[in-house]
Amino acid sequence: MSTAITRDYTPGFYEGDRPKLVTSRFEYEDSYTLERYLSTGGYDGLKKALEMGPEAMSGEVKASTLLGRGGAGFPAGVKWGFTPQGVWPRYLVVNGDESEPGTYKDRLLMERDPHQLIEGCLIACYAAGLSQCFLYVRGEMAVAHERLADALNDGYEAGYIGKNIMGTDFSVDVILHWGAGAYVVGEETALIESLEGERGMPRLKPPYFPAAIGLYGQPTIVNNVETLANLPFIAANGSAAFTAIGTETSPGTRMVAISGHVKRPGVYEIVNGTTTFRDIIYGNEFCQGIRDDNELKAFVPGGGSAPWFVSDQLDIPFEGREASAAGSMLGSGAVMVMDSTTDIPEAALTLTRFYAHESCGKCVPCREGGTWLLRILERICSGHGTDADLDQILEVGQSICPGEMPHAASERIGLDATPFPYKMTTICFVGPSAYAPLHSALTLFRDEFEAKVVPAPKRISIPVAVAGS
Amino acid sequence: MSTEESSVTEPVVADGDVSGDVVLDDADSAVTEPEPDPDVVMVTLNGREVAARTGELVIAAAERHDTYIPHFCYHPRMKSVGMCRQCLVEVDTGRGMQLQPSCMITVSPEMKIDTESSTAKRAQEGMIELLLANHPLDCPVCDKGGECPLQDQAFSHGPGESRYIEEKRHYEKPIPISDLVLLDRERCILCDRCTRFADEVAGDKLIQFTQRGNQTQVMTFHDEPFASYFSGNTVQICPVGALTAEPYRFKARPWDLAAEESTCTSCSVGCRVVVQSSRDEILRYQGVDSDPVNHGWLCDRGRFDFEAVNSELRLDDPMVKTDAGLTVTSWNAALTAAQQLISDALGAGGAEAIGILGGARGTNEDAFAWAQLADALGVTYRDAQVGDGLPASILGLDRATIDEAASASTIVLLGPDLKEELPVLYLRLREAATNGGSTLVEFSTVDTGLTQYAAHSIRYQPGLQADAVSDNAELLAGDGSVVVVAGRSNLAESPDETMAALAAVLAANPNAKMLPALRRGNVVGALSVGMAPADPDHDGLATLRAAADGKIDLLVLVGADPLNDCPDVQLARRALAGARRIISIDTHPSESTKHADVVLAAAAYGEKRGTTTNIEGRVSTLVDKVTTTGTARPDWMIAAELSLMLDLEGGLAQVTSVEEVTSAIAAQVPGFSGVTLEALATDRNGVLAEVVPALLAPVTRRAGQRNSYDHRLVVSRKLYDRAVGTAMSHSIAKLAPGAGAHLHPLDVDALGANSGSDVQLIGERATAILPVVANSAVPRGIVWAPFNQGGAVEDLIDGNAAVIDLKIEVL
Secondary structure, three states, rough: OOOOOOOOOOOOOOOOOOOOOOOOOOOOOOOOOOHHHHOOOOOOHHHHHHOOHHHHHHHHHHOOOOOOOOOOOEHHHHHOOOOOOOOOOOOOEEEEEOOOOOOHHHHHHHOOOOOHHHHHHHHHHHHHOEEEEEEEEOOHHHHHHHHHHHHHHHHHHHOOOEEHHHOOOOOOEEEEEEEEOOOHHOHHHHHHHHHHOOOOOOOOOOOOOOOOOOHHHHOEEEEEEHHHOOOOHHHHHHHHHHOOOOOEEEEEEEEEHHHHOOOOOOOEEOOOOOHHHHHHHOOOOOOOOOOOHHHHHEEEOOOOOOOOOOOOOOOEEEOOHHHHHOOOOOOOOOEEEEEEEOOOHHHHHHHHHHHHHOOOOOOHHHHHHHHHHHHHHHHHHHOEEEHHHHHHHHHHHHHOOOOOOEEEHHHHEEEEEEOOOOOOOOOOOOHHHHHHHHHHHHOOOOHHHOOOOOOOOOOOOOOOOOOOO | HHHHHHHHOOOOOOOHHHHOOOOOOOOOOHHHHOOOOOOOOEEEOOEEEEEEOOOOOOHHHHOOOOOOOOOOOOOOOOOOOOOOOEEEEEEEEEEEEEEOOOOOOOOOOEEEEOOOOOOHHHHHHHHHHHHHHOOOOOHHHHOOOOHHHHHEEEEEEEEOOOOOOOOOOOOOOOOOOOOOOOEEEOHHHHHHHHHHHHHHHHOOOOOEEEHHHHOEEEEEEEOOOOOOOOOHHEEEEEEEEEEEOOOOOOOOOOOEEEEEEEEEOOOOOEEEEEEEEEEEEEEEEOOOOOOOOOOOOOOHHHHHOHHHHOOOOOOOEEEEEEEEEEEEEEEHHHHHHHHHHHHHHHHHHHHHHEEEEEHHHHHHHHHHHHHHHHHHHHHOOEEEOOOOOHHHHHHHHEEEHHHHHOOOOEEEOOOHHHHOOOOOHHHHHHHHHHHOOOOOEEOOOOOOOOOOOOOOOOOOOOOOOHHHHOHHHHHOOOOOOOEEEEEOOOOOOOOHHHHHHHHHHHHHHHOOEEEOOOOOOOOOHHHHHHHEEEEEEEEHHHHHHHHHHHOOEEEEEEOHHHHOOOHHHHHHHHHHHOOOOOEEEEEOHHHHHHHHOOOEEOOOOOOOEEEEOOOOEEEEEEOOOOOOOOOOOHHHHHHHHHHHOOOOOOOOOOOOHHHHHHHHHHHHHHOOOOOHHHHHHHOOEEEEOOOOOOOOOOOOOOOOOOOOOOOOEEEEOOOOOOOOHHHHHHHHHHOOOOOEEEHHHHHHHHHHOOOOOEEEEOOOOOEEEEEEEEEEOOOOOEEEEEEOOOOOHHHHHOOEEEEEEEEEEOO
16 A cells, blocks of 8 residues: 655645536545545446447547647547557556646546546446557656556556456456656657667657557557546446537637646536636636735646747636637646736746757757757846847747747737647647747736837948948 | 859769750750650749759759759758748749748749849848857957858848947857867757758767757757767858868868869778878878768768878888898888799799788779789789678679668668778768668668668577578568678677678579678779789688798788788788798788888879779779879889889889879779779769679688587677777777777676676687676677777687687676
8 A cells, every 4th residue: 555645745626516527536535546536436437438439438438529638639449540540559658757747637647546446447448449558757757657667566466467257268468667757758759769778869750640650650549637537437337428518629628737827726517518718717616816806917828838828718618629820829728827016027037947958959940959048038037138139039030930829819909819739840740839928928018028128229330341432 | 153162062963963954944945845844944033934853942943044042951952940040042833822841842943043133132141140140250360261151142142241240149159069079059040950951961869959049059968979970061062161170170271272072991981082281291080972972971980080191100211121120221122022932932932822812902004903913923822801891702793882782671780889890881871771662681780870770680599690680571672772782890700600691692692783781981892903822722821821821922011001901910920920920911010011011102092093893893983182192102003113123014003193003994994894984974973894794613611510618709800999080080090989898788797797897708719807897789699899909809700710609707
C-alpha cells in the first residue's frame, strides 16, 4: 500500500452539484485504493466492455464523440481507427506528461483515482486491439507515480491487468514509465522518442499521427490521461449517457484547472460546451470571483501556450470551436486569471521564459527565436527596451509563426478578433507557444509595453565621402 | 551557386546514375505524347511543369531542375531531419499553399511548388537571420570562409542585415573532440549532419546533442573521444566552420586552393576525391560522391595521408651505394648503375636470377611498364604481392561490383575486417545490412566491425574456415544473389585456407560472385596488367625464398618494402641479405631501401598522372596536382628509360607520355580494351575492366585442430599501422594502436596474467614478447595481434606454415 503523505500537497478541488464523470471518487480520502474503487463500481466498465466485444466497445466510443483532452481535441474513436489492421504488436501510450503551464488536472486524476485511468487503458486496449500499454508519467509527479505503481500492483494481483483479464482471453500488460521532466515530451512523438530511450525531440511529420508508425516503429495510439479516464463511464453507462451531458459537438465533461487571481483556484469538472468563462471565474460553485474583488484584466483560456482573452470574452462557453473563433484555444483546459494589478509585460515574460527554456533545440525558429524573444522582453522589463523592440518582437514572431496571428477582440482598444490557429515554421508547438501568448499580450496591451520602453535612438546616417565629389 | 560550391562542400552525385535522367521538362513534350512512365510524377515548380521521380523529395526534384532551395541539414546521402527549417517553400497539394520543409515532403501528382513566393522568401530570410543571430561571424579567421554554405546562403537567401543586438552565445573556442577534429560550438548551427553521419552512416555513435533549447550543443560522451575512422567526413559535410580537421586548420583559404578530381589509392576501394593544393603543396582531399563507389565518403587515413606526400623525409633524388653508403647522385649515373646491375645479373644467372616485386602502390601504367620490362628481360620471379594477399587467380572469378555486393541478398564475408582494411567498402556493406535488406554472413576468427550487423557471424579456428563454410552451406544456397567478399583475414595463416573456404562457398552456391578484398591501393591493377606471377613457384614469397637461398642476383623493389609488407618478416630479412644486388624504387626511405644498391626516387600520389584499378576492376584517373618532390620520377618512366638504355625489344622504350602507356594497356592487356583515354575522360566514375576468366588452382589444406594447450595466432591489419602512408603522416601516425597480444579475458585470467603485462609467445620459429590485452572480441584459444605495429609478432609468422600455434608464458 502507498506510503502516507502527511504534507498537504493537493491542489484545490471543490465539490459542486454537477455531473461527475471522472471525479466521482474524489470525495473519498482513500479514493486511490483498489477497495474503494471496487466498492464504487470500479472495473464495471471493463466487465461490460468484455461482454460487448471490441467492435461494440469501440463503436460506443465513436458514438460518444469523446474528444481528446490533451489539447488538440481530436475524437478518440476516430484516432483509434488509424491503426493499420493486422500489424503486431501495437501499443497504447498514455500521455501523463502533463506539463502545460497552469494545467494540473491529469495530476489529480492520476493521484486520486489511478484505477480509473488503468481501467480506461484496459478498455482502450480491448476496443482498439492494442497489446501493450505504456503509462508515461511526468517526472515531477512523484505521488502520481507512486499511486499508479501501487494501483498497478494491486490490479495485477487482483487479476484486472496482465494475463487473461477477468478470466477472459484478453491480456494486456501495463508498464509504468517515469519521465525526466521535459515540457516537449508532452508532444506525442517526443514522448515516444523519450519512451524509447532517445532524446525527447519531436519526430517529423508526416506521418501526422503515430498510429501507423509509433513506438518502436509499431502502430501506436497516444491518448491523454483524462481522455482514458472517461472510458469507464462510457463503457459502464453507454455513449448515450455520455452525450446527454454537454453539447453535441463537445459532449461530456471537462476537467479545468484554474489558477491565478481568483478566490478559489482549483480543478473543476465542468459540463462541456455550456459553461462559460464567466461561470468559471465568477460562478458561486466555481472560483467565486477575483481576489479582493479586483477587476479582471486578462485571462489565459487554455494553458500557457494559448493567446489571452480579456473581459470581452467572458461569456464565451468553454468550448473548442467558440474559443478558436474568438482567437484562442482551450488546449489542455487550464485557465489562468490575471487581475488589474498584473504587470502584463512581466506576465508575458514569465511564459516566454518557460517556452524558451523548454525548447528541445531541434528547430531553428524555436531554438533561436524563442531565446531572442526572451532577451528582448527581459530588456523591456528591466527598463532597457526601446520602442523599436516592440516591432522587433513581431518581426521575430513572423519567423516562427508566419502570417496573421490569432488574437482576441478588445473593445477597450477597438480591436476585432482574428481566429485561431496560427501557421508555424516549426515541427511542434513549443516554438509558437513562446510567441503566441506574447503576441496577444502585446496586441491587447501594447500601451503597457510602451510605458516600459524609451524611444529608440535615431539612426544617424553618416555621409560617406564619395571619390571625386 | 550550388553547383560551384558543391564540388567541395556538398557531395556531387557523379554523372553515372543521373545521366539516364527523365528529361520531360521540355515544353514541347506534349506534342510527341511519350509513354507515361510510372516512375514520373509531374509537378509544377515555380510555374513550370517538371518531371519528378516517384518518392523524390521536393528539394531534390527542384535542384535537379536547376531550382536551388537553400538548406543546411538536408544531405542527399542521409535521412532528412527537418531541423534547420531553411528549405521552407510553399507547397500546394490541393489544400492551398502551405509552408513546408522541402526536405521532408515527397512529390505527389499535380503538386504545386513555389520556392520564391514572398511567403517562402520571408521564411527563408527569417531562418538565415535566426541562424546568424548567435553565429559568431568570425569568417575572416574561419577555415570555412569562402566555401561556407552559411556564408553563401546568407548572401543568396538572407535578409542582408541583422537586427540581433543581444549578447551572442559564448562557448570555449574550439575544443578537440578527437585527435583529428576540433569543434567550435559558437559556430555550430546544430544541423545534425555530423551527429547523423556518425550514427547513420559510420555507425560510430560517439557524438550527440547534449543540453537543450538555446544551449543545445554537439558533444562527445565523457572520456570517449570521437575516435571514428570516418571523422573527417563530418568536417567535410559541416555547413559552417564548426568542425575543423587538424591537418588542414589555418593552412589555406578556399579561394587559394586549386582542385582536381582524382582517385584515392590508400586502399583499393578507389574512392573519388578532389585533390586540393596551394603553392604546389597538397593541402586537402575532399570526398566526391561517386555513386558506384564511395557516395562521397572517405576514411580518415585516405583523407589525411597527403601529409606523407609532403613529408620532409621523401626521397628527393636517386642514390647509389658507395663506400660512404647511399650517396645522392644524378639520374644519369643512377640509371646507368641500375642498367649495369641488370646486365650483370643477366650475364651471371640469366633472367631466372632477377626478381621484381611491387607495383601495387603505383598506377596501372607503373605496373604495366615494369611488367613489360620484365617480359622483355624474361623475368619470371615477379609479383605485386609479397605473401600478404591471395593468389592472383581469384581475379579470374566472376567478379561483383561494389554496387552488386551492396545490393546482394546475401553477402558472405571471408575476408579481413573491412572496417580496418577497406573502410569505405565497410560503409557500403554496413548500409546494405542496416538499410538495404542484405543478409550478412560472416566467417571470421575474431569480432570485426561488421559483426554487429551480420545476421550470422560464424567463428572458426584459423585453418578451419573451409569447414565452417561447408557446415553452414545452407546459409549461402538461397535463391537471391550471393556475393562473397574474399581477402586475407589472417596473415599468420596460409592463403590456401582462405582459397579453400572460397572454393567451399562456390561449391555451396556456384552462382555466387566474388569481390576481392585485397587491400593495397592498386594491387588489382598491378596483377591485371602483368605483375602477377605465372605460377605459385614464382610468386612473391617464392621470390623471397629464392633470394634467401642465394639464387637471386638482383632484386628490384618497385615501391615494395618486404620488411614492412611481408608477414613472414624473417624470410624478408633473409631475402634482402641473400639477394646480391637490390634496386629500390620508392617514395620514402624504408627498411628495405637501406639494403639497396641503387635507390631511385619515385613520384608519389598526387604527383603523377595515370590510372588505378579498384577491387571491382574499376579503372579511374589519377591527377598530377603538384610537381614531384626533388627530381623524383614516376615508376613507369624509370622502366621506360631502363628499357631504352638496355636496348630492349619490346618493353616501353619508345613511350614519351603516360597517355601512351594507358593506350598501350588498352591495346595489349586482356579485359582492358574498353579502358581507353576517351572512355576515362567521359565517365568520371571510371570504366570497369572486364574479368579474364581463370580457374582457381586446387589447394591442399594442411591445418589441423589446435592442441588444447596452445593458442592459435591471428594477425590482421588495423587501419593505422606503420605503413609508409600512415607513418609519414604525422596527424594519423599517432593513431596506430600499438603492438599487443589480444586474448579473451578468461584466457588472460587462465594464464594468470594482467592486462598490460608482458607475455611470451613461443612459436616453433621464434619467441616474441608482447603486452597482453584482454579483449572480449577475441574468442578463447586465439591470440590476435595487429600487424605491423612495431612489435615482434611478425617474427612468429612462417610463410610456409598453414597456421601458427603458440604457447604463452607469463613473464
